[in-house]
Amino acid sequence: MTTTAPAPNASAPPTPAVPVTSLLRFATAGSVDDGKSTLVGRLLHDTKSILADAYEAVERVTRERGGEGVDLALLTDGLRAEREQGITIDVAYRYFSTPQRTFILADCPGHVQYTRNTVTGASTADALVVLVDVRTGVVEQTRRHLAVAALLRVPHVIVAVNKIDLLAWDRAPYDAIAADVADHATRLGIEVSVVPVSALLGDNVAVRSTHTPWYSGPTVLDLLETLPSADQLDAHEVETSEGVSGWRFPVQYVLRPQDAALTPEYTEYRGYAGQVAQGVISVGDPVVVQPSGLRTTVAGIDTADGPLTRASSGQSVAIRLADNVDVARGDLLSSASDAARAVKNIDAHVAWLAERPLRVRDRVWVQHGTSLVQGMVTAIRGVLDISLPGGTLDASIVEGEQLDLNDIGVVSLLLASPLAIEDFSTHRRTGAFVLVDTQDGATLAAGTARAATPGTGTDGYLSI
Amino acid sequence: MTATHERTDVTASLNTTSPVTPAPPAGAKRELDALDALEAEGIHILREAVATARKPVILFSGGKDSVAVLHLATKAFWPGRVPIELLHVDTGHNFDEVIAFRDATVERLGLRLRVARVQDYIDDNRLRERPDGTRNALQTVPLLDAIAEGGYDVVFGGARRDEEKARAKERVVSLRDEFGQWDPRNQRPELWNLYNTRHLPGQHVRVFPLSNWTELDVWRYIEREALALPPLYYAHEREVFERDGMLLTPHPAIKRRNTETLATRVVRYRTVGDASCTGAVESPAATTAEVIAEVASTRITERGATRADDRVSEAAMEDRKKEGYF
Numbered sequence: 051m052t053t054t055a056p057a058p059n060a061s062a063p064p065t066p067a068v069p070v071t072s073l074l075r076f077a078t079a080g081s082v083d084d085g086k087s088t089l090v091g092r093l094l095h096d097t098k099s100i101l102a103d104a105y106e107a108v109e110r111v112t113r114e115r116g117g118e119g120v121d122l123a124l125l126t127d128g129l130r131a132e133r134e135q136g137i138t139i140d141v142a143y144r145y146f147s148t149p150q151r152t153f154i155l156a157d158c159p160g161h162v163q164y165t166r167n168t169v170t171g172a173s174t175a176d177a178l179v180v181l182v183d184v185r186t187g188v189v190e191q192t193r194r195h196l197a198v199a200a201l202l203r204v205p206h207v208i209v210a211v212n213k214i215d216l217l218a219w220d221r222a223p224y225d226a227i228a229a230d231v232a233d234h235a236t237r238l239g240i241e242v243s244v245v246p247v248s249a250l251l252g253d254n255v256a257v258r259s260t261h262t263p264w265y266s267g268p269t270v271l272d273l274l275e276t277l278p279s280a281d282q283l284d285a286h287e288v289e290t291s292e293g294v295s296g297w298r299f300p301v302q303y304v305l306r307p308q309d310a311a312l313t314p315e316y317t318e319y320r321g322y323a324g325q326v327a328q329g330v331i332s333v334g335d336p337v338v339v340q341p342s343g344l345r346t347t348v349a350g351i352d353t354a355d356g357p358l359t360r361a362s363s364g365q366s367v368a369i370r371l372a373d374n375v376d377v378a379r380g381d382l383l384s385s386a387s388d389a390a391r392a393v394k395n396i397d398a399h400v401a402w403l404a405e406r407p408l409r410v411r412d413r414v415w416v417q418h419g420t421s422l423v424q425g426m427v428t429a430i431r432g433v434l435d436i437s438l439p440g441g442t443l444d445a446s447i448v449e450g451e452q453l454d455l456n457d458i459g460v461v462s463l464l465l466a467s468p469l470a471i472e473d474f475s476t477h478r479r480t481g482a483f484v485l486v487d488t489q490d491g492a493t494l495a496a497g498t499a500r501a502a503t504p505g506t507g508t509d510g511y512l513s514i
Numbered sequence: 515m516t517a518t519h520e521r522t523d524v525t526a527s528l529n530t531t532s533p534v535t536p537a538p539p540a541g542a543k544r545e546l547d548a549l550d551a552l553e554a555e556g557i558h559i560l561r562e563a564v565a566t567a568r569k570p571v572i573l574f575s576g577g578k579d580s581v582a583v584l585h586l587a588t589k590a591f592w593p594g595r596v597p598i599e600l601l602h603v604d605t606g607h608n609f610d611e612v613i614a615f616r617d618a619t620v621e622r623l624g625l626r627l628r629v630a631r632v633q634d635y636i637d638d639n640r641l642r643e644r645p646d647g648t649r650n651a652l653q654t655v656p657l658l659d660a661i662a663e664g665g666y667d668v669v670f671g672g673a674r675r676d677e678e679k680a681r682a683k684e685r686v687v688s689l690r691d692e693f694g695q696w697d698p699r700n701q702r703p704e705l706w707n708l709y710n711t712r713h714l715p716g717q718h719v720r721v722f723p724l725s726n727w728t729e730l731d732v733w734r735y736i737e738r739e740a741l742a743l744p745p746l747y748y749a750h751e752r753e754v755f756e757r758d759g760m761l762l763t764p765h766p767a768i769k770r771r772n773t774e775t776l777a778t779r780v781v782r783y784r785t786v787g788d789a790s791c792t793g794a795v796e797s798p799a800a801t802t803a804e805v806i807a808e809v810a811s812t813r814i815t816e817r818g819a820t821r822a823d824d825r826v827s828e829a830a831m832e833d834r835k836k837e838g839y840f
Contacts, residue, residue: 073548101812140701142682143675145728152548154726166703170685173705281546302561307594316593323590325558325707354592364546366557366590379565403703417708420562484708491712493702 074279077141077156077171077204080181081191085212089181089249090144090157091120093271096256099146139164141171150275162191165198165456166403169496172198173482176279177206179270184211184246187227193234194436200238201399201458201498203478206277207235207242210255210270215248219261245270280478281364296388297329298480300419301381305368321352321368322377324420327479329385330362331369336386339377340470345386346373380421382470382480390480392468396499397431399474400461400485402453404494408461408485409452414494415486416465419479424466424488434458453495460500474498549734556583556723557590558707559686560670563721564591564598566711567668571661574600574627575608576616577786578743579672582732583723585741587670588623599626601664603657605649605788606633607767612786615744630660647767648791658694667718668711676728686725692716729784730809737802746783749800753778760793784809 080086094100105120112121144155156171172178178199182192192209199207209231211224228244235242245254246265253259256271268276305321335348350370351358361367369383377383384390402408408427416425433450434457453459474481485495546554560583564570572587574580587596600620604613620627632652635641641652661669675682685704688696702710711719724732736743754761755774761781762768767790770776781794782805799805 073546073551139699140683142679143726144682145676145726167701170703170705174707281551302558303565303591305591305594307591310595310597312593312595319593323561325554352592354589362546364551364554366554366561368592415712417710419708420565479706482706482708484703484705484710486710486712490714491710493704493710496703496705 072279072282073152073154074176074274074277075154075156075174076177076179076274077158077168077175078179078181079158079168079172079195079198080160080212081183081189082160084160084181084183084186085249086160086181087157089179089210089212089247089255089270090155092249092252092255093155094144094146096252097146097148097271099144140167148271148275153274160191162194162456165194166401168195169198169202169401169403172202172204173496175202175204177208177274177277178204179208179210181249182209182211182227182231184213184217184223184227187223188230188234190436196231196234196238196240196242197434197436197458198401200240201401202496203474203498205241205280205283206273207240208270208273209242209244210247210249211244212247212249214246214253214262215251219246219248219253219259221262221264224265243267243273245273281362296385296390297331297335298327298390298477299324299331299369299383300327300421300480301377301379301383302420303379304377320374321350321370322383323366323368324383325366326361326363327419328363328477330360331367331385332360333358337371337383338386338389339375340382340384340390341392341468342376342381343392344375344377346371346375348372380419382419382421384470390470390472390477392470394465394468395428396463396465396471398461398463398483398497398499400453400459401496402455402457402459402494403496404487404492405455407452407454408459408495413488415488416463416469416483416497417486418469418471418483421469422486423469425463425485426466427461428464429462431460431462461497471499474500549731549738552724552727552731553586553589553735555707555726556586559709559721559723560587560590562709563668563670563687563711563719569665570598570668570670571601571628571664571666572596572598572670573602573672574616574620575602575786576612576619576744577672578732578736578747579674579724581619581741581743582727582735583670583672584619584623585735585739586723595624598670599628599664599666601628601630601657601660601666601669603630603653603660604632605653605790606631606636607649607765607788607790609744609746609786609789611746612744615742628660628664630656632656647769648788649767650788650791654694661694661718667713668721669718670721670723672724673722674724674727674729674732684722684725686722687711688720688722689713690718690720694718696720730806733802733806733809737806744786746786748805749780749782749798751778752781752794754781754794757793761795762793763789765789 078086078090108124109120111124139159142157144157146153156175158168158171180192180195182188211227214224217223224246231242231244245267246262247254247270249255253261254269256269258269301322301324303323305319305323307316307319311317311319331348331351333348333351337346337348348369349372351361352368352370358367382390410427410430412427414425416423430450430452432447433453435448447460450459470480471483472480481499483497484493485497487494572583574584587598591597602616632649635656636643641655673681683698685701687704687709689702690696713719752763753776754763755770755776757774764770779796780798782797782799783792783794785792797808799808
């Protein structure tokens, strides 16, 4: 904080009362009755994030319902239907912070019929906390959530093996579950930490348990405070890997104020506004505009706070280009080295989130970055069978003719005009898209473009 | 003139005491802090919704959250004027200082403000005064009429998910039907930073760029960006009386009971809504820094402390939102 306080009687020096820290977004998921809401309540409680009146309200309602103490689940179930049914229907966002970090928590539903809301919560998450009941171990819904994490490439998964107090903090069942989880994780290609917890009593949630001397790893909060965010990972990858320094910048809006310029010298200003999707952009970088393929260089990076020499992933800026090339909303600017490529055919993993099924020859809008084009389903290559134990995402894909609500499948799409859709496994932003209903505008699916897997016979991947 | 110079102009126009804002160091920071990340997200949301809108509007009351939204808009569309009209639903019970601040801000930024007045609806019997004299719940019809008359299809609001638990459930882009209703059980999935603003004729979307901000974030942003606010937000002496644990200011719409005695106290407002149901809190915090310290250590939620209308029931906000409320 570099500014002085603007308040009337600005006598006090601007003491940053609360330091601004880095931001981590995480989601929680689990199946019914595994104590997810209790874990969330425990995290909020132990980080002193529940304000007095909210706590008292929960205490009062718990009492009114004949319960004892404080039902922490009532803190997050914000809809009338949720409280009446005692379940979570939609994602609840909670905000809390510790001296180390600021957190955005997306508390997701456990029921399979609300998986679409879990996908919503997980899509922006830097980490996903999956609850497992130590008495039941990994169940179908756990596998579904791990598959969603793999599909969306959530950078870290924390599996909290809960209710260890009910088995007298015994190590053996935890070890068996941890091994099972590790096996799934390896095959799904996701990074997982497993922590034994009792959300009810607080063991290893924010405070290290005295009952688990056999566990020397971090608590759930330790992990959340230290894991890098997706943007941090992205910046790190760019720094450490040679030659993979490509940046991506979807053009959101052309800033061309003309008569609306704040001062006359900006009358002729022309900048391309957007949020850096990947990498670090520097003034002077050679640029390729997709899908046109035009080439130019970055003449300047502007913000309302002044010009920058570099802008990194996550920053909202405006880019000026050296040449007067044709650039519009929906175009993707990318570094000339390691440039994106526009394609008309894609294969993608699709999480189908609509009531009506997806079938071959269906027409949809494909919303990708800041562009929107028509697409047609040319093939449904398979559907993920969540009941198959283990296996990679692709190995668990079985034949299917359509995708139903909450199915994850592999779909081939033909686009009406080329889009710079890239492999999601290496391009988190430019590999992601949503499918939108052409009639009522509903959001139908989350899609992630996939790399061709050798030997699976898929041939349509990312081709012109 | 450089872009850095321009920033001073933009912020000074929103600022009464015009502190000198040092230019930030050039060059990208390696890591965005939480406030940088929230600002970048808010700007992204504003640009995305405006780019896909037929006619966007910002709900602007002069309250701190709407001031933050408007400031984000000035940054999102720099170096041009904010290409969005403003709309305010005036209950007729708003604080004079807030209305004056609202009008001064609109004038300084050269924007167009449409005001929908609850009083007009009461005068011609389209709405009836409630027995308790409060008018917050009466805003919905004038709001929806103004949205329809203005032809607005994208409506920005300053609501934050940390305010209230029904709000905690709402998407950044929230579809409203012809009656302005929110259907909490059938919300669209919202993936990554891909915001879907599409809607049928007659429908509109509400868009909340501050969804992920907390009260503390807003205050830190106000400090960092040196934003001016209505003076009510800072400690001042005021005649107040106590009701249900809230400090209310004398107002023609509120009938003061015999037992409710006036006393002069040092107070400030955490929210500046309808004067008939918005309470002050006792506070010595006279500067933004002091307010931040106070908010950081407070143990009561913003709405719990100051909004009578949210104390009605567990689902008060959900019910109002379903009917088309903000």
